[in-house]
Amino acid sequence: MATEIPKNHKKRNDAILIAALLLAAGILFLATGAAKKDGAQVCVYVDGARAASYSLFENREIPLAYDGHNTLKIEAGAASVTDADCPDRLCVKQRAISKQGETIVCLPHRLIVKIEGGDAPDVDGVVR
Amino acid sequence: MRHKPPAAIAGALLAAVLTLSACAQPSAGASSPPEPRASSVDVTPAPADSAVPASYDDIGFVMGTVVNQTIYAGDKTIAQDITNILQDTEEKWMSWRAEDSDIAAVNAAAGTGTKTPVSAQTAAFLTEATRLAADSGGAFDPTIGKLTRLWDFDGGKNEVPPAGDIAALAQDVGYEGIYIEGNDVALARPTGIDLGAMGKGIGCDEIQAALEGRTDVRGALVNIGGSSVLTYGQKDSAEPWKVAVTDPRDTAGFLGVLALEGTNHVSTSGDYERYFEADGKRYHHVLDPHTGYPANSGLMSVTVVAARGAASDALSTACFVLGYGDAALALLASYGADAVFVTTDRQIHVTDGLRDRFTQIADGYTLQPPEQE
Numbered sequence: 001m002a003t004e005i006p007k008n009h010k011k012r013n014d015a016i017l018i019a020a021l022l023l024a025a026g027i028l029f030l031a032t033g034a035a036k037k038d039g040a041q042v043c044v045y046v047d048g049a050r051a052a053s054y055s056l057f058e059n060r061e062i063p064l065a066y067d068g069h070n071t072l073k074i075e076a077g078a079a080s081v082t083d084a085d086c087p088d089r090l091c092v093k094q095r096a097i098s099k100q101g102e103t104i105v106c107l108p109h110r111l112i113v114k115i116e117g118g119d120a121p122d123v124d125g126v127v128r
Numbered sequence: 129m130r131h132k133p134p135a136a137i138a139g140a141l142l143a144a145v146l147t148l149s150a151c152a153q154p155s156a157g158a159s160s161p162p163e164p165r166a167s168s169v170d171v172t173p174a175p176a177d178s179a180v181p182a183s184y185d186d187i188g189f190v191m192g193t194v195v196n197q198t199i200y201a202g203d204k205t206i207a208q209d210i211t212n213i214l215q216d217t218e219e220k221w222m223s224w225r226a227e228d229s230d231i232a233a234v235n236a237a238a239g240t241g242t243k244t245p246v247s248a249q250t251a252a253f254l255t256e257a258t259r260l261a262a263d264s265g266g267a268f269d270p271t272i273g274k275l276t277r278l279w280d281f282d283g284g285k286n287e288v289p290p291a292g293d294i295a296a297l298a299q300d301v302g303y304e305g306i307y308i309e310g311n312d313v314a315l316a317r318p319t320g321i322d323l324g325a326m327g328k329g330i331g332c333d334e335i336q337a338a339l340e341g342r343t344d345v346r347g348a349l350v351n352i353g354g355s356s357v358l359t360y361g362q363k364d365s366a367e368p369w370k371v372a373v374t375d376p377r378d379t380a381g382f383l384g385v386l387a388l389e390g391t392n393h394v395s396t397s398g399d400y401e402r403y404f405e406a407d408g409k410r411y412h413h414v415l416d417p418h419t420g421y422p423a424n425s426g427l428m429s430v431t432v433v434a435a436r437g438a439a440s441d442a443l444s445t446a447c448f449v450l451g452y453g454d455a456a457l458a459l460l461a462s463y464g465a466d467a468v469f470v471t472t473d474r475q476i477h478v479t480d481g482l483r484d485r486f487t488q489i490a491d492g493y494t495l496q497p498p499e500q501e
Binding site (some may be wrong): 043048089094098099103105107121122123124125126127128 | 170172188189194196206231349351354355356357358369370371372373374379380382385394395396398401431466489
């Protein structure tokens with residue numbers, strides 16, 4: 001009979017369907033992940049001017065050499081300054097940043113690290 | 129599909145929160161060389177064309193913390209003025225810890241019956257602090273200085289002090305022991321004054337006073353150390369100021385957003401900013417003046433919106449100690465203030481004045497309907 005599908009074909013079709021669903025889910029996962037990756041940037045300002053920007057979602061350590069040396073570390077979606085040759089080293093003591101608008105400041109080097117973009121709602125300020 | 133940040137991010141942030149207390153306090157010791165004037169950095173994004181920007185963003189380091197400003201004004205000189213005002217406030221405040229300061233002198237004479245003359249400014253701050261302490265039934269109390277030092281959350285000691293030491297110090301704590309006559313101050317019991325729970329709020333008050341004297345400033349948002357925010361005037365878009373409240377259990381995220389009109393002071397007290405865990409228990413930095421231990425009132429955070437900064441700062445501490453209930457609600461009402469309470473069982477309670485201004489963002493919390501009278 002034309003309407004009857006052999007049993008082993010049924011199994012095969014199920015396998016194809018499952019594979020297709022998994023593939024679709026995988027593509028969707030990668031696509032949304034990529035969209036998020038494109039969003040948030042770690043921006044470096046020197047004397048108020050934007051000097052560089054990096055993705056928040058690429059783990060790396062970047063030596064910054066402008067008015068002095070600061071080491072910027074980006075790891076697991078958060079950015080921090082791990083080393084610096086400024087006198088107070090307050091930049092190293094500041095918390096890691098990950099949210100849009102958050103900053104790390106090194107005043108002696110007139111350096112600001114700021115998170116821009118990302119999927120956080122647009123707000124004027126955050127209270128914590 | 130909801131995107132949760134990876135657990136690793138949450139972990140990193142948690143670590144970051146823990147290190148906040150490690151932020152160095154600028155030295156204000158009498159013997160140290162004079163600190164340079166506070167400076168700040170203009171971080172206004174370059175405008176798309178050559179037009180004059182409508183607002184200026186500035187980040188500075190004052191009062192031992194980071195100060196973020198967004199100013200809607202004709203020029204950016206006001207940002208440096210504000211940094212200088214905070215520097216002056218800091219010198220008044222931070223210097224209190226120096227050996228020759230007003231507060232140190234008052235603390236040194238505590239329990240001796242000796243009156244200590246202080247500046248009119250110091251007397252005014254102490255009067256305001258004592259009034260807030262009395263109105264809150266001692267839930268906020270400036271005489272907890274010795275307890276604060278014993279726990280030493282800022283120093284990152286991370287251990288529970290001996291119960292006997294806590295009990296001994298807690299016994300003497302009490303705003304009733306503060307005597308103020310004109311500019312003379314005395315402490316009846318051997319306590320120590322610590323106005324840390326009000327300092328950033330006072331900084332916000334000083335800024336507001338300065339902004340009100342400037343006709344060229346249309347609006348401003350100033351954030352001192354993350355926990356105290358001043359909204360002033362209006363943005364050019366005339367939209368309300370949007371101030372996000374941090375999710376107390378996912379500090380990378382927002383619990384919700386407050387849409388505020390005009391000038392407001394917003395302060396948050398929470399159990400997630402400075403804390404350590406011992407024996408599976410969380411010990412956070414908001415101490416209950418009555419017990420000497422971290423407040424255990426069933427709250428994870430409370431955010432207060434008030435007309436004055438000092439009040440909003442002290443009220444957030446008081447409400448965190450009192451917990452969500454009639455006492456806290458009556459206290460807020462008496463100051464014309466409103467609040468967003470987050471309880472440890474993940475309920476959000478919003479007082480009437482903020483009900484239409486709060487929008488929940490975070491999942492996992494239940495926004496409660498108004499209390500039935």
